Amino acid sequence: MDERNTRKYFSYLEEEQLTFTKKDREITLVKIREQNKVSTRSSILQRLKRHFFPLLSTVAVLMIAITLLLPYSPFWSSTDLAHNSSNQANQNFSLLLMSDDSNRHISDISMLITYSMDDNSMNIVPIPRDLKVDIYNANGEREMESKYMISTSLTPTPEAAVVTSEQLFEISIDYYAMVSLEKMLEVADIREATPESFTIDSNVYQQIDRDSILSYLRNGETDLPIEQLEELENDQQLTVNVVSMENHIKSTVVDGVYYDEVDKNWLVNTREQLKQHLNKE
Known part of the structure:
Protein backbone atom coordinates (compact mmCIF):
# COMPACT_ATOMS: atom_id res chain seq x y z
CA MET A 1 0.00 0.00 0.00
CA LEU A 70 18.10 -5.03 -50.30
CA PRO A 71 16.52 -5.54 -53.73
CA TYR A 72 12.92 -6.68 -53.73
CA SER A 73 12.76 -10.46 -53.57
CA PRO A 74 9.53 -12.21 -52.59
CA PHE A 75 9.71 -15.60 -50.88
CA TRP A 76 8.18 -17.17 -53.98
CA SER A 77 6.75 -16.11 -57.30
CA SER A 78 5.09 -17.73 -60.26
CA THR A 79 8.38 -17.49 -62.11
CA ASP A 80 10.22 -19.32 -59.33
CA LEU A 81 7.59 -22.06 -59.23
CA ALA A 82 7.76 -22.55 -62.97
CA HIS A 83 11.56 -22.65 -62.80
CA ASN A 84 11.50 -25.23 -60.01
CA SER A 85 9.04 -27.35 -61.98
CA SER A 86 11.26 -27.13 -65.03
CA ASN A 87 14.31 -28.14 -62.97
CA GLN A 88 12.45 -31.13 -61.61
CA ALA A 89 11.51 -32.22 -65.11
CA ASN A 90 15.14 -31.93 -66.29
CA GLN A 91 16.83 -33.83 -63.50
CA ASN A 92 18.95 -36.91 -64.04
CA PHE A 93 16.99 -40.00 -63.14
CA SER A 94 16.96 -43.80 -63.06
CA LEU A 95 14.09 -46.08 -64.04
CA LEU A 96 13.36 -49.80 -63.95
CA LEU A 97 11.53 -50.98 -67.06
CA MET A 98 9.79 -54.37 -66.87
CA SER A 99 7.52 -56.49 -69.02
CA ASP A 100 4.08 -57.28 -67.62
CA ASP A 101 2.67 -60.73 -68.33
CA SER A 102 -0.89 -60.75 -67.02
CA ASN A 103 -1.09 -64.54 -67.40
CA ARG A 104 2.07 -65.51 -65.53
CA HIS A 105 2.48 -62.50 -63.21
CA ILE A 106 6.20 -62.41 -63.79
CA SER A 107 8.56 -60.21 -65.79
CA ASP A 108 10.70 -61.97 -68.37
CA ILE A 109 12.21 -58.72 -69.68
CA SER A 110 13.78 -56.11 -67.40
CA MET A 111 16.04 -53.15 -68.06
CA LEU A 112 17.66 -50.58 -65.82
CA ILE A 113 17.72 -47.12 -67.40
CA THR A 114 19.75 -44.09 -66.33
CA TYR A 115 19.32 -40.70 -67.95
CA SER A 116 21.70 -37.77 -67.79
CA MET A 117 20.59 -34.31 -68.83
CA ASP A 118 24.23 -33.19 -68.87
CA ASP A 119 24.93 -34.86 -72.21
CA ASN A 120 21.41 -35.95 -73.25
CA SER A 121 22.34 -39.59 -72.92
CA MET A 122 20.64 -42.73 -71.69
CA ASN A 123 22.30 -45.89 -70.41
CA ILE A 124 20.31 -49.12 -70.63
CA VAL A 125 21.34 -52.24 -68.76
CA PRO A 126 19.37 -55.37 -69.75
CA ILE A 127 18.89 -57.68 -66.76
CA PRO A 128 18.68 -61.41 -67.61
CA ARG A 129 15.63 -63.11 -66.14
CA ASP A 130 17.81 -66.02 -64.94
CA LEU A 131 20.48 -63.82 -63.32
CA LYS A 132 21.50 -65.17 -59.93
CA VAL A 133 20.96 -62.41 -57.36
CA ASP A 134 19.94 -61.73 -53.78
CA ILE A 135 16.17 -61.22 -53.74
CA TYR A 136 14.77 -58.47 -51.51
CA ASN A 137 11.19 -57.74 -50.54
CA ALA A 138 9.47 -54.36 -50.72
CA ASN A 139 10.67 -53.52 -47.19
CA GLY A 140 14.32 -53.99 -48.12
CA GLU A 141 14.67 -57.33 -46.34
CA ARG A 142 16.67 -60.09 -47.99
CA GLU A 143 14.48 -63.08 -48.80
CA MET A 144 16.71 -65.54 -50.65
CA GLU A 145 19.22 -66.09 -53.43
CA SER A 146 17.44 -66.95 -56.65
CA LYS A 147 16.72 -65.87 -60.21
CA TYR A 148 16.15 -62.16 -60.77
CA MET A 149 12.69 -62.74 -62.23
CA ILE A 150 11.51 -64.04 -58.84
CA SER A 151 11.72 -60.49 -57.51
CA THR A 152 9.11 -59.41 -60.05
CA SER A 153 6.62 -61.95 -58.77
CA LEU A 154 6.89 -61.38 -55.02
CA THR A 155 4.26 -58.62 -55.00
CA PRO A 156 1.59 -57.38 -57.45
CA THR A 157 3.45 -54.06 -57.54
CA PRO A 158 7.08 -53.54 -58.68
CA GLU A 159 8.53 -52.50 -55.31
CA ALA A 160 10.38 -55.78 -54.63
CA ALA A 161 11.96 -55.77 -58.10
CA VAL A 162 12.98 -52.13 -57.63
CA VAL A 163 14.63 -52.83 -54.27
CA THR A 164 16.36 -55.94 -55.63
CA SER A 165 17.72 -53.92 -58.56
CA GLU A 166 18.88 -51.15 -56.25
CA GLN A 167 20.83 -53.68 -54.21
CA LEU A 168 22.28 -55.30 -57.33
CA PHE A 169 23.56 -52.08 -58.90
CA GLU A 170 23.99 -50.07 -55.69
CA ILE A 171 22.05 -47.02 -56.91
CA SER A 172 18.67 -45.61 -55.98
CA ILE A 173 15.96 -46.07 -58.60
CA ASP A 174 13.63 -43.11 -59.03
CA TYR A 175 10.86 -44.50 -61.23
CA TYR A 176 9.45 -47.65 -62.72
CA ALA A 177 7.56 -48.59 -65.89
CA MET A 178 5.62 -51.75 -66.65
CA VAL A 179 4.85 -52.56 -70.28
CA SER A 180 2.73 -55.42 -71.54
CA LEU A 181 4.80 -58.29 -72.89
CA GLU A 182 2.74 -58.17 -76.09
CA LYS A 183 3.77 -54.55 -76.67
CA MET A 184 7.42 -55.34 -76.13
CA LEU A 185 7.28 -58.21 -78.59
CA GLU A 186 5.51 -56.00 -81.10
CA VAL A 187 8.12 -53.25 -80.85
CA ALA A 188 10.93 -55.82 -81.16
CA ASP A 189 9.11 -57.44 -84.11
CA ILE A 190 8.94 -60.82 -82.41
CA ARG A 191 5.87 -62.74 -83.51
CA GLU A 192 6.33 -65.95 -81.61
CA ALA A 193 8.13 -66.40 -78.32
CA THR A 194 8.24 -68.58 -75.24
CA PRO A 195 9.47 -67.54 -71.78
CA GLU A 196 12.64 -69.54 -72.33
CA SER A 197 13.50 -67.45 -75.41
CA PHE A 198 14.00 -64.22 -73.43
CA THR A 199 17.73 -64.58 -72.98
CA ILE A 200 20.18 -61.72 -72.82
CA ASP A 201 20.85 -62.04 -76.57
CA SER A 202 17.18 -61.96 -77.61
CA ASN A 203 15.88 -59.48 -80.17
CA VAL A 204 14.17 -57.49 -77.45
CA TYR A 205 17.55 -56.48 -76.08
CA GLN A 206 19.34 -56.28 -79.39
CA GLN A 207 16.88 -53.78 -80.87
CA ILE A 208 16.92 -51.24 -78.05
CA ASP A 209 17.05 -47.66 -79.29
CA ARG A 210 15.56 -44.26 -78.54
CA ASP A 211 12.26 -44.91 -80.31
CA SER A 212 11.67 -48.29 -78.70
CA ILE A 213 12.29 -46.94 -75.18
CA LEU A 214 9.96 -43.97 -75.75
CA SER A 215 7.34 -46.34 -77.14
CA TYR A 216 7.56 -48.49 -74.02
CA LEU A 217 7.21 -45.46 -71.75
CA ARG A 218 4.29 -44.02 -73.70
CA ASN A 219 2.37 -47.30 -73.71
CA GLY A 220 3.19 -48.59 -70.24
CA GLU A 221 2.22 -47.94 -66.67
CA THR A 222 4.79 -45.62 -65.13
CA ASP A 223 5.27 -43.07 -62.37
CA LEU A 224 7.68 -41.08 -64.52
CA PRO A 225 6.33 -37.49 -64.54
CA ILE A 226 4.63 -36.56 -67.80
CA GLU A 227 6.85 -33.47 -68.04
CA GLN A 228 9.92 -35.68 -67.97
CA LEU A 229 8.54 -37.96 -70.67
CA GLU A 230 7.73 -34.97 -72.87
CA GLU A 231 11.27 -33.68 -72.41
CA LEU A 232 12.63 -37.02 -73.62
CA GLU A 233 10.30 -37.06 -76.62
CA ASN A 234 11.32 -33.54 -77.61
CA ASP A 235 15.01 -34.25 -77.17
CA GLN A 236 16.16 -35.05 -80.67
CA GLN A 237 19.77 -35.23 -79.50
CA LEU A 238 19.09 -38.08 -77.07
CA THR A 239 21.59 -40.89 -77.45
CA VAL A 240 21.17 -44.45 -76.15
CA ASN A 241 24.01 -46.63 -74.91
CA VAL A 242 23.30 -50.30 -74.17
CA VAL A 243 25.47 -51.63 -71.36
CA SER A 244 25.14 -55.35 -71.98
CA MET A 245 26.40 -58.11 -69.74
CA GLU A 246 25.99 -60.66 -72.53
CA ASN A 247 29.72 -61.31 -72.77
CA HIS A 248 30.21 -61.20 -69.02
CA ILE A 249 27.94 -63.97 -67.79
CA LYS A 250 28.38 -67.69 -67.50
CA SER A 251 25.76 -70.40 -67.19
CA THR A 252 25.71 -72.54 -64.07
CA VAL A 253 23.47 -75.23 -62.64
CA VAL A 254 22.93 -75.33 -58.89
CA ASP A 255 20.85 -78.16 -57.43
CA GLY A 256 19.39 -78.80 -60.84
CA VAL A 257 18.42 -75.13 -61.37
CA TYR A 258 19.83 -73.10 -64.28
CA TYR A 259 21.32 -69.67 -63.51
CA ASP A 260 23.23 -66.87 -65.23
CA GLU A 261 26.11 -65.56 -63.13
CA VAL A 262 27.64 -62.17 -63.93
CA ASP A 263 31.35 -61.45 -63.68
CA LYS A 264 32.00 -59.57 -60.43
CA ASN A 265 34.52 -57.17 -61.95
CA TRP A 266 32.11 -56.21 -64.71
CA LEU A 267 29.40 -55.59 -62.11
CA VAL A 268 31.68 -53.36 -60.02
CA ASN A 269 32.69 -51.33 -63.08
CA THR A 270 29.09 -51.01 -64.25
CA ARG A 271 27.96 -49.78 -60.86
CA GLU A 272 30.59 -47.06 -61.01
CA GLN A 273 29.62 -46.17 -64.58
CA LEU A 274 25.96 -45.74 -63.62
CA LYS A 275 26.80 -43.60 -60.61
CA GLN A 276 28.97 -41.32 -62.71
CA HIS A 277 26.25 -41.07 -65.32
CA LEU A 278 23.78 -39.91 -62.66
CA ASN A 279 26.36 -37.68 -60.96
CA LYS A 280 25.70 -39.55 -57.72
CA GLU A 281 29.15 -40.65 -56.72
Whole structure:
Protein backbone atom coordinates (compact mmCIF):
# COMPACT_ATOMS: atom_id res chain seq x y z
CA MET A 1 0.00 0.00 0.00
CA ASP A 2 1.29 3.51 -0.94
CA GLU A 3 1.93 5.34 2.36
CA ARG A 4 1.51 8.74 0.74
CA ASN A 5 -1.99 7.97 -0.51
CA THR A 6 -2.95 6.49 2.86
CA ARG A 7 -2.00 9.66 4.67
CA LYS A 8 -3.88 11.75 2.14
CA TYR A 9 -7.20 10.00 2.72
CA PHE A 10 -7.00 9.85 6.51
CA SER A 11 -5.97 13.51 6.69
CA TYR A 12 -9.05 14.40 4.66
CA LEU A 13 -11.33 12.53 7.07
CA GLU A 14 -9.84 14.22 10.12
CA GLU A 15 -10.32 17.70 8.65
CA GLU A 16 -13.99 17.05 8.01
CA GLN A 17 -14.41 15.67 11.54
CA LEU A 18 -16.54 12.78 10.33
CA THR A 19 -17.45 9.76 12.35
CA PHE A 20 -15.21 6.93 11.11
CA THR A 21 -17.42 3.87 11.15
CA LYS A 22 -16.59 0.35 10.03
CA LYS A 23 -18.38 1.03 6.74
CA ASP A 24 -16.38 4.23 6.27
CA ARG A 25 -13.18 2.25 6.79
CA GLU A 26 -14.16 -0.26 4.13
CA ILE A 27 -15.06 2.49 1.63
CA THR A 28 -11.82 4.29 2.35
CA LEU A 29 -9.70 1.15 1.90
CA VAL A 30 -11.41 0.46 -1.43
CA LYS A 31 -10.57 3.97 -2.63
CA ILE A 32 -6.98 3.52 -1.52
CA ARG A 33 -6.67 0.24 -3.44
CA GLU A 34 -8.11 1.84 -6.59
CA GLN A 35 -5.69 4.71 -6.28
CA ASN A 36 -2.83 2.26 -5.89
CA LYS A 37 -3.89 0.43 -9.07
CA VAL A 38 -3.90 3.69 -11.00
CA SER A 39 -0.50 4.52 -9.61
CA THR A 40 0.85 1.06 -10.48
CA ARG A 41 -0.44 1.23 -14.06
CA SER A 42 1.06 4.64 -14.45
CA SER A 43 4.41 3.35 -13.18
CA ILE A 44 4.34 0.41 -15.62
CA LEU A 45 3.53 2.69 -18.55
CA GLN A 46 6.40 4.93 -17.57
CA ARG A 47 8.80 1.96 -17.55
CA LEU A 48 7.50 0.80 -20.95
CA LYS A 49 7.98 4.25 -22.43
CA ARG A 50 11.46 4.43 -20.96
CA HIS A 51 12.71 0.98 -22.09
CA PHE A 52 10.43 -0.80 -24.58
CA PHE A 53 9.34 1.99 -26.91
CA PRO A 54 12.91 3.09 -27.74
CA LEU A 55 13.81 -0.54 -28.48
CA LEU A 56 10.76 -0.93 -30.71
CA SER A 57 11.68 2.23 -32.56
CA THR A 58 15.20 0.93 -33.12
CA VAL A 59 13.90 -2.36 -34.55
CA ALA A 60 11.52 -0.50 -36.86
CA VAL A 61 14.35 1.69 -38.15
CA LEU A 62 16.52 -1.39 -38.83
CA MET A 63 13.71 -3.12 -40.75
CA ILE A 64 13.15 -0.05 -42.90
CA ALA A 65 16.88 0.19 -43.60
CA ILE A 66 17.10 -3.47 -44.62
CA THR A 67 14.10 -3.07 -46.91
CA LEU A 68 15.67 -0.06 -48.62
CA LEU A 69 19.12 -1.61 -48.98
CA LEU A 70 18.10 -5.03 -50.30
CA PRO A 71 16.52 -5.54 -53.73
CA TYR A 72 12.92 -6.68 -53.73
CA SER A 73 12.76 -10.46 -53.57
CA PRO A 74 9.53 -12.21 -52.59
CA PHE A 75 9.71 -15.60 -50.88
CA TRP A 76 8.18 -17.17 -53.98
CA SER A 77 6.75 -16.11 -57.30
CA SER A 78 5.09 -17.73 -60.26
CA THR A 79 8.38 -17.49 -62.11
CA ASP A 80 10.22 -19.32 -59.33
CA LEU A 81 7.59 -22.06 -59.23
CA ALA A 82 7.76 -22.55 -62.97
CA HIS A 83 11.56 -22.65 -62.80
CA ASN A 84 11.50 -25.23 -60.01
CA SER A 85 9.04 -27.35 -61.98
CA SER A 86 11.26 -27.13 -65.03
CA ASN A 87 14.31 -28.14 -62.97
CA GLN A 88 12.45 -31.13 -61.61
CA ALA A 89 11.51 -32.22 -65.11
CA ASN A 90 15.14 -31.93 -66.29
CA GLN A 91 16.83 -33.83 -63.50
CA ASN A 92 18.95 -36.91 -64.04
CA PHE A 93 16.99 -40.00 -63.14
CA SER A 94 16.96 -43.80 -63.06
CA LEU A 95 14.09 -46.08 -64.04
CA LEU A 96 13.36 -49.80 -63.95
CA LEU A 97 11.53 -50.98 -67.06
CA MET A 98 9.79 -54.37 -66.87
CA SER A 99 7.52 -56.49 -69.02
CA ASP A 100 4.08 -57.28 -67.62
CA ASP A 101 2.67 -60.73 -68.33
CA SER A 102 -0.89 -60.75 -67.02
CA ASN A 103 -1.09 -64.54 -67.40
CA ARG A 104 2.07 -65.51 -65.53
CA HIS A 105 2.48 -62.50 -63.21
CA ILE A 106 6.20 -62.41 -63.79
CA SER A 107 8.56 -60.21 -65.79
CA ASP A 108 10.70 -61.97 -68.37
CA ILE A 109 12.21 -58.72 -69.68
CA SER A 110 13.78 -56.11 -67.40
CA MET A 111 16.04 -53.15 -68.06
CA LEU A 112 17.66 -50.58 -65.82
CA ILE A 113 17.72 -47.12 -67.40
CA THR A 114 19.75 -44.09 -66.33
CA TYR A 115 19.32 -40.70 -67.95
CA SER A 116 21.70 -37.77 -67.79
CA MET A 117 20.59 -34.31 -68.83
CA ASP A 118 24.23 -33.19 -68.87
CA ASP A 119 24.93 -34.86 -72.21
CA ASN A 120 21.41 -35.95 -73.25
CA SER A 121 22.34 -39.59 -72.92
CA MET A 122 20.64 -42.73 -71.69
CA ASN A 123 22.30 -45.89 -70.41
CA ILE A 124 20.31 -49.12 -70.63
CA VAL A 125 21.34 -52.24 -68.76
CA PRO A 126 19.37 -55.37 -69.75
CA ILE A 127 18.89 -57.68 -66.76
CA PRO A 128 18.68 -61.41 -67.61
CA ARG A 129 15.63 -63.11 -66.14
CA ASP A 130 17.81 -66.02 -64.94
CA LEU A 131 20.48 -63.82 -63.32
CA LYS A 132 21.50 -65.17 -59.93
CA VAL A 133 20.96 -62.41 -57.36
CA ASP A 134 19.94 -61.73 -53.78
CA ILE A 135 16.17 -61.22 -53.74
CA TYR A 136 14.77 -58.47 -51.51
CA ASN A 137 11.19 -57.74 -50.54
CA ALA A 138 9.47 -54.36 -50.72
CA ASN A 139 10.67 -53.52 -47.19
CA GLY A 140 14.32 -53.99 -48.12
CA GLU A 141 14.67 -57.33 -46.34
CA ARG A 142 16.67 -60.09 -47.99
CA GLU A 143 14.48 -63.08 -48.80
CA MET A 144 16.71 -65.54 -50.65
CA GLU A 145 19.22 -66.09 -53.43
CA SER A 146 17.44 -66.95 -56.65
CA LYS A 147 16.72 -65.87 -60.21
CA TYR A 148 16.15 -62.16 -60.77
CA MET A 149 12.69 -62.74 -62.23
CA ILE A 150 11.51 -64.04 -58.84
CA SER A 151 11.72 -60.49 -57.51
CA THR A 152 9.11 -59.41 -60.05
CA SER A 153 6.62 -61.95 -58.77
CA LEU A 154 6.89 -61.38 -55.02
CA THR A 155 4.26 -58.62 -55.00
CA PRO A 156 1.59 -57.38 -57.45
CA THR A 157 3.45 -54.06 -57.54
CA PRO A 158 7.08 -53.54 -58.68
CA GLU A 159 8.53 -52.50 -55.31
CA ALA A 160 10.38 -55.78 -54.63
CA ALA A 161 11.96 -55.77 -58.10
CA VAL A 162 12.98 -52.13 -57.63
CA VAL A 163 14.63 -52.83 -54.27
CA THR A 164 16.36 -55.94 -55.63
CA SER A 165 17.72 -53.92 -58.56
CA GLU A 166 18.88 -51.15 -56.25
CA GLN A 167 20.83 -53.68 -54.21
CA LEU A 168 22.28 -55.30 -57.33
CA PHE A 169 23.56 -52.08 -58.90
CA GLU A 170 23.99 -50.07 -55.69
CA ILE A 171 22.05 -47.02 -56.91
CA SER A 172 18.67 -45.61 -55.98
CA ILE A 173 15.96 -46.07 -58.60
CA ASP A 174 13.63 -43.11 -59.03
CA TYR A 175 10.86 -44.50 -61.23
CA TYR A 176 9.45 -47.65 -62.72
CA ALA A 177 7.56 -48.59 -65.89
CA MET A 178 5.62 -51.75 -66.65
CA VAL A 179 4.85 -52.56 -70.28
CA SER A 180 2.73 -55.42 -71.54
CA LEU A 181 4.80 -58.29 -72.89
CA GLU A 182 2.74 -58.17 -76.09
CA LYS A 183 3.77 -54.55 -76.67
CA MET A 184 7.42 -55.34 -76.13
CA LEU A 185 7.28 -58.21 -78.59
CA GLU A 186 5.51 -56.00 -81.10
CA VAL A 187 8.12 -53.25 -80.85
CA ALA A 188 10.93 -55.82 -81.16
CA ASP A 189 9.11 -57.44 -84.11
CA ILE A 190 8.94 -60.82 -82.41
CA ARG A 191 5.87 -62.74 -83.51
CA GLU A 192 6.33 -65.95 -81.61
CA ALA A 193 8.13 -66.40 -78.32
CA THR A 194 8.24 -68.58 -75.24
CA PRO A 195 9.47 -67.54 -71.78
CA GLU A 196 12.64 -69.54 -72.33
CA SER A 197 13.50 -67.45 -75.41
CA PHE A 198 14.00 -64.22 -73.43
CA THR A 199 17.73 -64.58 -72.98
CA ILE A 200 20.18 -61.72 -72.82
CA ASP A 201 20.85 -62.04 -76.57
CA SER A 202 17.18 -61.96 -77.61
CA ASN A 203 15.88 -59.48 -80.17
CA VAL A 204 14.17 -57.49 -77.45
CA TYR A 205 17.55 -56.48 -76.08
CA GLN A 206 19.34 -56.28 -79.39
CA GLN A 207 16.88 -53.78 -80.87
CA ILE A 208 16.92 -51.24 -78.05
CA ASP A 209 17.05 -47.66 -79.29
CA ARG A 210 15.56 -44.26 -78.54
CA ASP A 211 12.26 -44.91 -80.31
CA SER A 212 11.67 -48.29 -78.70
CA ILE A 213 12.29 -46.94 -75.18
CA LEU A 214 9.96 -43.97 -75.75
CA SER A 215 7.34 -46.34 -77.14
CA TYR A 216 7.56 -48.49 -74.02
CA LEU A 217 7.21 -45.46 -71.75
CA ARG A 218 4.29 -44.02 -73.70
CA ASN A 219 2.37 -47.30 -73.71
CA GLY A 220 3.19 -48.59 -70.24
CA GLU A 221 2.22 -47.94 -66.67
CA THR A 222 4.79 -45.62 -65.13
CA ASP A 223 5.27 -43.07 -62.37
CA LEU A 224 7.68 -41.08 -64.52
CA PRO A 225 6.33 -37.49 -64.54
CA ILE A 226 4.63 -36.56 -67.80
CA GLU A 227 6.85 -33.47 -68.04
CA GLN A 228 9.92 -35.68 -67.97
CA LEU A 229 8.54 -37.96 -70.67
CA GLU A 230 7.73 -34.97 -72.87
CA GLU A 231 11.27 -33.68 -72.41
CA LEU A 232 12.63 -37.02 -73.62
CA GLU A 233 10.30 -37.06 -76.62
CA ASN A 234 11.32 -33.54 -77.61
CA ASP A 235 15.01 -34.25 -77.17
CA GLN A 236 16.16 -35.05 -80.67
CA GLN A 237 19.77 -35.23 -79.50
CA LEU A 238 19.09 -38.08 -77.07
CA THR A 239 21.59 -40.89 -77.45
CA VAL A 240 21.17 -44.45 -76.15
CA ASN A 241 24.01 -46.63 -74.91
CA VAL A 242 23.30 -50.30 -74.17
CA VAL A 243 25.47 -51.63 -71.36
CA SER A 244 25.14 -55.35 -71.98
CA MET A 245 26.40 -58.11 -69.74
CA GLU A 246 25.99 -60.66 -72.53
CA ASN A 247 29.72 -61.31 -72.77
CA HIS A 248 30.21 -61.20 -69.02
CA ILE A 249 27.94 -63.97 -67.79
CA LYS A 250 28.38 -67.69 -67.50
CA SER A 251 25.76 -70.40 -67.19
CA THR A 252 25.71 -72.54 -64.07
CA VAL A 253 23.47 -75.23 -62.64
CA VAL A 254 22.93 -75.33 -58.89
CA ASP A 255 20.85 -78.16 -57.43
CA GLY A 256 19.39 -78.80 -60.84
CA VAL A 257 18.42 -75.13 -61.37
CA TYR A 258 19.83 -73.10 -64.28
CA TYR A 259 21.32 -69.67 -63.51
CA ASP A 260 23.23 -66.87 -65.23
CA GLU A 261 26.11 -65.56 -63.13
CA VAL A 262 27.64 -62.17 -63.93
CA ASP A 263 31.35 -61.45 -63.68
CA LYS A 264 32.00 -59.57 -60.43
CA ASN A 265 34.52 -57.17 -61.95
CA TRP A 266 32.11 -56.21 -64.71
CA LEU A 267 29.40 -55.59 -62.11
CA VAL A 268 31.68 -53.36 -60.02
CA ASN A 269 32.69 -51.33 -63.08
CA THR A 270 29.09 -51.01 -64.25
CA ARG A 271 27.96 -49.78 -60.86
CA GLU A 272 30.59 -47.06 -61.01
CA GLN A 273 29.62 -46.17 -64.58
CA LEU A 274 25.96 -45.74 -63.62
CA LYS A 275 26.80 -43.60 -60.61
CA GLN A 276 28.97 -41.32 -62.71
CA HIS A 277 26.25 -41.07 -65.32
CA LEU A 278 23.78 -39.91 -62.66
CA ASN A 279 26.36 -37.68 -60.96
CA LYS A 280 25.70 -39.55 -57.72
CA GLU A 281 29.15 -40.65 -56.72
